[in-house]
Amino acid sequence: MTSYYPPITYIIPEAEDGWLLKTILFRRMHVSRKLQSRLKLTEQGITLNGQRVYISVHVQAGDVVEIRMEKETSEDILPQPIPFEIIYEDEHILIVNKEAGIIVHPTHGHYTGTLANGVVDYWLKKEETFRFRAVHRLDQETTGVLAIAKNPYVHQHISEQMIDNRVDKKYLALVHGTPNPEQGEIDGPIDRDPEEPHRRIVTIDGYPSLTKYTVLESWGKGSLVQLKLETGRTHQIRVHMTSIGCPLIGDKLYRHSVYREIEGTVDPILADEAFLDSLAESAQGIVRLDQSMPRQALHAFELSFEHPVTHEMMTFQAPLPGDMKELQRRLDSR
Incomplete structure (x- = not known):
């Protein structure tokens, strides 16, 4: 016997009396045609007043439309007690x-x-x-x-x-330097770097990409920046902030331009004090900040969208993690 998740229900209002059921599914319940095809293959996938029907039937005001999806498992994913x-x-x-x-x-x-x-x-x-x-x-x-x-x-x-573009994704980042102006947007097409395919770059032939940003706090050598994605390209924030000369602190893939000046030497991130002392003062500050952060200082702090079933606008937030708080304290003490 097929096992289903609880039904998602829609009651036909007076204004939609006489509509085709398939129109209700697509325009009101926002069921994609691909999902409609899957639902039609199961006994209780699509019902009208509790009865299985063709989606070409006309509905009446007060009718109850329900969709039910078969229960699924991730058989290809091994269960592991990993805390989250x-x-x-x-x-x-x-x-x-x-x-x-x-x-x-x-x-x-x-x-x-x-x-x-x-x-x-x-x-x-x-x-x-x-x-x-x-x-x-x-x-x-x-x-x-x-x-x-x-x-x-x-x-x-x-x-x-x-x-x-109805989902709001907001991030917090700690970056080198201070963006100028302190509030604006970065409109830079992004595509793969032809020389290093695992990297992305801003290029005129890339895919349209837009990031909005606001500097929340600045300490000269670094800044706390809030960012809002208007598009969702791979590594978008990291690429865009690097393109304006303010890469994320700790980012080992998209590094500050100062690293080009010391390219070919030992990895500055792993360098000892003697090597750091040999660098110019500005370069020392950049490398030391990167050494103090084991990852790129990027945090997805807020996500907002309409709940697909209740249609309530929901916003979820996560506080700044400990390592970024410590980096912020370090910048502030400087």
């Missing part, structure tokens, strides 16, 4: 505060030790059945708010909000 912080959870979504150093989803070479392994283990111990579906990604070393959908409808709904 829960910000919010209901029967449709899970919001977590991701730690630094943890990969979101298993990839080639990283089949275990990921957030997905921990979440699947958590659901298993609660005797709940869901497939792990991260709505968006955060870099391995980036901390903060991450949304996980518990069924394909929720995943599709939030993904569409992202495509329509």
Whole structure:
């Protein structure tokens, strides 16, 4: 017998009397055509007043439309007792505060030790059945708010909000120097670096990319910056801040331009005091700051979107992590 998640329900209002059921599904319940095709293959996938019907039928005011999705599991993800912080959870979504150093989803070479392994283990111990579906990604070393959908409808709904730019993603970063002006936007197309394909660069032939920023606090050598993504390119914040001369402190992939001057020597991040003393004072300050931060100083502190089922606007926040607080204190003491 097929096992389903609780139904998602829609009651037909007077204004929609006589509409086709498939129009209700697509325009009112926002069920994609791909998901409609999946639902039609199950006995209780799409019902009208409790009865299975063709989606070409006309509905009447007061009719009850329900969709039910089959329960799923992440059979390809090994459960592991990996701790993680829960910000919010209901029967449709899970919001977590991701730690630094943890990969979101298993990839080639990283089949275990990921957030997905921990979440699947958590659901298993609660005797709940869901497939792990991260709505968006955060870099391995980036901390903060991450949304996980518990069924394909929720995943599709939030993904569409992202495509329509209706999801607000705000970040906090500690960067070298101070952006000028202290509030503005970086409109720079991004694509792969042809010489180093794992890197991204701002290039006229790249994909349109827009980041808005505001300097919250500045200490001369570094600044606390709030950033809002208007697009979602890989490494977008890191690439854009580097392009204006204010790379993220601790970023080993997108480094300050001063490193080009000492290229070919020992890795400055691992250098001893004698090497640092040989550098110009400005370069010393940059390298020492990078040495004090083991990762790029980037934190996804706020995520806002419309709940796919309740349609309530929801905002989730995660406080600044300890390592960035310590870096902020270090900058302030300087």
